[in-house]
Structure formats: structure tokens, C-alpha cells
Amino acid sequence: MGFAGQVFAAKMAVGLAVPSTGALSRTGSMLAKGAAGIYSALNSQRKTQAAKRVADAQAEVDRLSKLANMLLNLNLKLFLGKPKQG
Numbered sequence: 001m002g003f004a005g006q007v008f009a010a011k012m013a014v015g016l017a018v019p020s021t022g023a024l025s026r027t028g029s030m031l032a033k034g035a036a037g038i039y040s041a042l043n044s045q046r047k048t049q050a051a052k053r054v055a056d057a058q059a060e061v062d063r064l065s066k067l068a069n070m071l072l073n074l075n076l077k078l079f080l081g082k083p084k085q086g
Helices: 003-017 021-081
Strands: none
8 A cells, every 4th residue: 555545544443433523423422321221230239249248137137146145045044053152
């Protein structure tokens, strides 16, 4: 390709690289919708994971409460079962 062909190809490449205002608007709208969809999906996953963490924490609290009550009852039985020493 001669010099004139290279200049023409460069002009075409630059011309094709600069989109029209309408194309920019459509592309921006499409990107905004995509970003909104991604944000919505991530937010939904975040809420689901938060609910799971709350449920896991509540299960741990319940388990520890049962354990504490069991130990309290055991200590009471041991304390009340021993005769007084004086």
C-alpha cells in the first residue's frame, strides 16, 4: 500500500473511531442499564448473604444460651447437693 493508501486508511480509522452523538447516547444508555442490572443483582446477593449471617448468628446465640443454662443447672445441682462445711 502506498502513502496515499495509508493516509486514507488512517482517515477511515479515525472516522470510524469517533461515533455519532446518537450512537454515544445509545451506548451510554445500554451501559447504564447494564450497570443498574449488575448493581441490582449484587444488592440482592448482599441481602441474601446478610440474612444468612443473621440466621447463623441467631443459631449460635441459641446454642450458647442452651449451654449456659445447662451449666447453670449443673452448678446449682452441685451447689445444692453438697452439705455445708463449717
